Each structure stands twice: as C-alpha cells, then as structure tokens.
Amino acid sequence: DAKTTQPTSMDCAEGRAANLPCNHSTISGNEYVYWYRQIHSQGPQYIIHGLKNNETNEMASLIITEDRKSSTLILPHATLRDTAVYYCIVRVVLFSGGYNKLIFGAGTRLAVHP
Amino acid sequence: NAGVTQTPKFRILKIGQSMTLQCAQDMNHNYMYWYRQDPGMGLKLIYYSVGAGITDKGEVPNGYNVSRSTTEDFPLRLELAAPSQTSVYFCASSPTTTGGRNQPQHFGDGTRLSIL
Numbered sequence A: 001d002a003k004t005t006q007p008t009s010m011d012c013a014e015g016r017a018a019n020l021p022c023n024h025s026t027i028s029g030n031e032y033v034y035w036y037r038q039i040h041s042q043g044p045q046y047i048i049h050g051l052k053n054n055e056t057n058e059m060a061s062l063i064i065t066e067d068r069k070s071s072t073l074i075l076p077h078a079t080l081r082d083t084a085v086y087y088c089i090v091r092v093v094l095f096s097g098g099y100n101k102l103i104f105g106a107g108t109r110l111a112v113h114p
Numbered sequence B: 001n002a003g004v005t006q007t008p009k010f011r012i013l014k015i016g017q018s019m020t021l022q023c024a025q026d027m028n029h030n031y032m033y034w035y036r037q038d039p040g041m042g043l044k045l046i047y048y049s050v051g052a053g054i055t056d057k058g059e060v061p062n063g064y065n066v067s068r069s070t071t072e073d074f075p076l077r078l079e080l081a082a083p084s085q086t087s088v089y090f091c092a093s094s095p096t097t098t099g100g101r102n103q104p105q106h107f108g109d110g111t112r113l114s115i116l
Helices: none
Strands: A009-013 A018-023 A031-038 A045-050 A061-064 A070-075 A084-092 A108-113 B004-007 B010-013 B019-025 B031-037 B043-051 B054-057 B064-066 B076-078 B087-094 B111-115
Touching: A009 A018, A018 A031, A018 A084, A018 A108, A031 A061, A045 A061, A045 A070, A070 A084, B004 B087, B019 B031, B019 B087, B043 B064
Parallel strands: A009 A108, B010 B111
Antiparallel strands: A018 A070, A031 A045, A031 A084, A061 A070, A084 A108, B004 B019, B019 B076, B031 B043, B031 B087, B043 B054, B064 B076, B087 B111
C-alpha cells in the first residue's frame, strides 16, 4: 500500500472552506484514496473515497490530481464540529472475498475556530 | 441506529489479569476488525474476520485472541494484561467487497483500557 504524507496541523475559520492536502506520490493504478476523520474520543468516521475522478457527497469533496500523486479534501463550510484529525489513506481495490485493510498514519489535526 | 457497539467504554486492569472486550454490530456486515490506538498515533490492526468462524492476524496480534462464532459479535480477549496494552481499542465492521469496490468501515466509539 502506498504511503501518504499530510501536514501535522491546520487551522480554518468557521464558515470558510477547509482544504486538506495529501501527497501519495507512490500510488499505483488500482489504489483508491480514502478519507476518514476522528473527532476527539470517538471512533474514526468515513468521509469519502475515490479512484481518479473528483467525488462529492453530503460531507465533503475530494479532488484528485490528474497524475493521482496528490489529493485534497474540501469541507466547503467548516463548522466547529469539524474540528478533528483527518486521515488520508490509499488502499488497493480488493475484489470479492478480500478484506478492507486500512493503514492509518498520524493524520492532520484540523482546528476550526470562530 | 446502533451500528457498532463496544463495551465496556472504560476499564482499568492490573498486570496479569484477563478480560474480554465486546463488539457487536447490527448491520449484517461480514467483515469485522479490531484496532488499537496509542496516544497521538494512528490506528493499528490487531485482528480481523471475514465471516463467522474465520479470523486472521493483523499488524500487532501478540497478546490478544479473537473468536467469531456469529456474524454480529467479535470479542477481543487479553489473557495476561501488560502495561504495553494500555490503549484505546476500536472495533469496526464493513460489508463484503463487491464489484471490485472497497466498502468503508464503520467504527465503534472505543474502549479505553489502562493496565496498571
């Protein structure tokens, strides 16, 4: 599985967009990019994932560069409740019968302030 | 929506004691996982299961045992508690991978375990 690099911490003003970068320069063609977050004292929460096209859901948008060596998670209107550690993970696609192993790094600690 | 339920939420053990961390999910997921998270670190996989009766080791299995007799339950057992096992333990589950597309994992809120 490819290794990811994320900034240790970031700040964002409430109501503004939070853009969290992730580098995965050794990603291979069959690896997805996943984003999870962990709010203090809770279990990790799935946010979004994608292969090469940009993805959007009710929580966030995922922008993957054309060469797939980096990506950005965008929280369009950050709130205080978005303060959390955000994990970027790359994972090989497993076909039927496989398990979904996730390798968590240290992540980015996002602080949203008023 | 119960999702993944872990019990207990907190526990203090003495060195050498044993205990079982309980995990139950009501989403009919085939895959279940146990992770541990040390302070300031990411999660590390201890054991996982792809279905009832089938378990396998993850990255850090030493000192732990698991069983999977039903789809819903996946208990984690510590036989001889050691200070190095002080950590937060998370259980997760996910649906079967289909069509070549991984399914996200759903996590419980964790068990905070201290070994003194």
